[in-house]
Amino acid sequence: MSSLSSTEAFPANTPAASQIFTTVLSEGPLTRLDLARRAGLSAAAVTKAVRPLIEAGYLVEDVDEDARPALGRPANLVRVDGGRALFIGVKVTGDEIIGVLTDLCCRIMVARHLPLAGRDPVPVLASTVELVRELLTEADGLGVPVMGLGIAVSGAVDRAEGVVRYSPFLEWHDVPLAELTAATTGLPVTVDNDVRALTVAEQWFGAGVGLSDFAVVTVGAGIGCGLVVHGKVVAGAHGVAGEIGHVTVDPAGPPCHCGNRGCVESIAGDAAIVHQVSAATGTEVTDAAQALALAREGVAGARAAYARAGDAIGRGIATVANLFGPERVIISGEGLAAYDLFAEQIRDAFTAAAFGSAEQCDLKTRPLPFEEWARGAAATAIQSFIRSDAH
Template sequence: MPSTYRVETFPAATPAASTVFTTVLSQGPLTRVELARRTGLSSAAVTKAVRPLMEAGYVVETAETADEGARPTLGRPANPVRVDGGRALFIGVKVTADEVIAVLTDLCCLIRVARHAPLPARDPSAVIGLIASLTEELLTQAQSYGVAVQGLGIAVSGDVDRAAGVVRYSPFLGWHDIALAELASAATGLPVTVDNDVRALTVAEQWFGDGVGCANFAVVTVGAGIGCGIVVNGRVVSGSHGVAGEIGHLPIDPQGPLCHCGNTGCVEAIASDSAILRRIREDTGRPVADSAAALALAHTGSPAARAAYAHAGETIGRAIGAVVNLLGPERVIISGEGLAAYDLFAEQIREAFTAAAFGTAAQCEVTTRPLPFDEWARGAAAAAIQTFIGSDTC
C-alpha cells in the first residue's frame, strides 16, 4: 500500500463554501440565484464560494445550458452549476459481523466498483488486514479513472467517536476502544473517517436518497441491531460524545429481556433479529436455525412466530413515536435487513407509532427503503466525502 498517496486539499476554505458545495452536490444543478435562495447566503457570497470550486474543477456549468462549443466561464451566472462527480474518488467500507463490503465511488457517491469478502475473524488485526486488502484492490481499480482516491470511510455498528476516530464499543465485533482511523490509515496510506454505520447511512440518505430536501428527518434501521440516524436543521447529529439516536437502547419494557448493554427491556433486546429468533425458540421449543428459518416459520402461520414479530413491530413503533415526539421530523425512513419481515410487523409499527405520537406529530411521514449493504458502504464513502469537503456533523 503506497504511503505517499496524493491527497488534495479541497478548495472550500469557509463554511459558506462548504454549504454551497453540499447544496449543489445534493440538489444540483442549480443557478447561483437558486443557490443563494436555498442556502440563505447573499449572491455575492455564493459567487465567491463557487469561483474556486470551478477553478479547481469540482463544480462545472451544465452542458445543457452552456452555448454549444463555448468554454464554461465564470461570467455567466445564469447557467446552472453541478458537481463533477469524476473529479475525485472515495472508498467506503461497511464492516458487519460476518463480512466486509467495500465500494469505490465518485465525488457524487455513485458506486463504480463493489467488493464483498467474508470476515475470517473479528479481532481488529483481521478486520484491518481485510480492509487494507480490499482498499488496495480498489486503488488499483481507481487507476483506470485517472483521478486520485481522496479518502477512505469505514462504517461500524456501535458507539463510534468519529472526531477521535475510535470505536468505543461495537457489540457485534466485540471491540472496545479501538483506534480504527489511525490503524486503518497506517495500513492503507489514506485519510480515514470512521463513523457509526447508521449515521453514515444517514449522510448518504441526506445527500442522495430519500432525505434530499428534508431539513429534519430520521433513518431507523432494523435487523441485527436497531439504529437511528437523525438530521436536525440540515445537519446529521453525532452528539457531544459521538452517541446520538441510539433508539435501540431505549428501555421500552421494564419487565423485558436483558439487553447486551446491561439494561432491561431495550428496543434491541425485543426487536432485533437475534431477539426475535430467541423468543421464537423459547415459545415454540423448536431449534429454529436462524432468522431466515424464523421468517419462514412465521409465514407458514406459526402463532408463536407471528406473535414475536408483532411484538417487535409494536416496540419499534413506540420507539419511532418517541423520536418523533422529541425531534418533530417531517419523515422517518425505515431500512435495514430486517425489512424482509416487514409484512409481519408493518401494521403493528404503524399502530404503535400513531398511539405514541403526540398531537400533530402523528402527521410525520413513515416510509420504508430497502437498502443492501453496498448502500451502507456507500454511506461510509459519503462520510469520507463529508470530511474531505469540511462538512461536519453536529
C-alpha cells in the same frame, strides 16, 4: 499502494463555499440565483465561492439556452463533476467486510465483499487494508484519484478522534481505527457509527435531501437510529445520540445485552426474534432467515414474534418523534425483509404512542442493499473531504 490516492486539498476553504458545494452536490444542478436563495447568501458571495470550484474542476457550468431571462443572458446551471474524485467506503460487520468505490456524487462504481475469519482488531484491520488495496487497484484503471476512505462500524464511535469506543457485535473497546488504517493505506480516514454514516448518505443523496429534521431507523441485527436536527447529523456529547435500540418499551420484557430489560432491541433485533420464535414453536431456529420462513408459513408463534417486534419498533419511533419532531422517519436495514409481517404493528404502535402533532411525521420505508452501508461510509469520507478546510 495505488499511485492515484491523493491528499489534494479541496478548494472550498470557507464555510460558505463548503455549504454552496454541498447544496449543489445534493440538490443540483442549480443556477447561481437558486444557489443564493437556498444558501441564504448574496449573488456576489455565490460567484466568489463557485469560481475556484469551477477552476479546480469540481463544479461544471452548463449553459441552458432554454432558460433565457428577459434581458437575454442565458442562465447557467452549475453541477458537480462526479468523476473528478473517487472515495472508498467500508462497512465492517461481525461476519464480513463490504467495500465500495464511489465517485464524488457517491454513486457506487465497484463493490466487494470479504468474509472475516475472526473479530480481533488486528486481522480485521489486515482484511480491511486488503480490500482497500483491491479498490485502489480498480481506481488505477479509472485514472481518477482517491481522496478519502470512510469506515462504518456499529456501536459507540468517536468520529472526531477516529476511535471505536465500544462495538458490541465486534467486541471492540477503544480501537484507534482511523489512525491505524491511515498509517497502512496512506489515505485520509473517517470512522463513524454505521447508522450515522447511512444517515449522512440519506441526507445528501437519498430520502433526506432537502429536509432539515429527519431520522433514519435501521432494523436488523440491531435497532439503530440516526438523527438530523437543523440540518446537522447529531452524534451527541458521547457519540451515542439516537440509540433507540436501548429505549425501554416494556419494563417487564426480556433482558437486553446492555443490562436493562425490555429494550426495543431485546424484542425486535434479529437475535431476539430468533429466540422468541424458537421458544414459541419448540423448534431450534438458528437464524433470522429460518424465523422469517416459519412466519411466512403461517406458524402462529413465529408471526406473533414479528408482531411484537413491530409494536416495539413503532413505540421506539414514537419516542424519537415525541422528542424532536422530525418531518420524516426513514425505516431501513436488512430487517425490512420481514416488513410485511410487522408494518401494521409499527404504524399502530407509533400512532398510539406519538403525542399530538408528532403523529404527522412521515414514516417512509426504504429497503436498501447491504452495500448501502458501505456507501454511507463513503459519504462520510466525501463529507470530511469537503469540510476539512472549512472547519
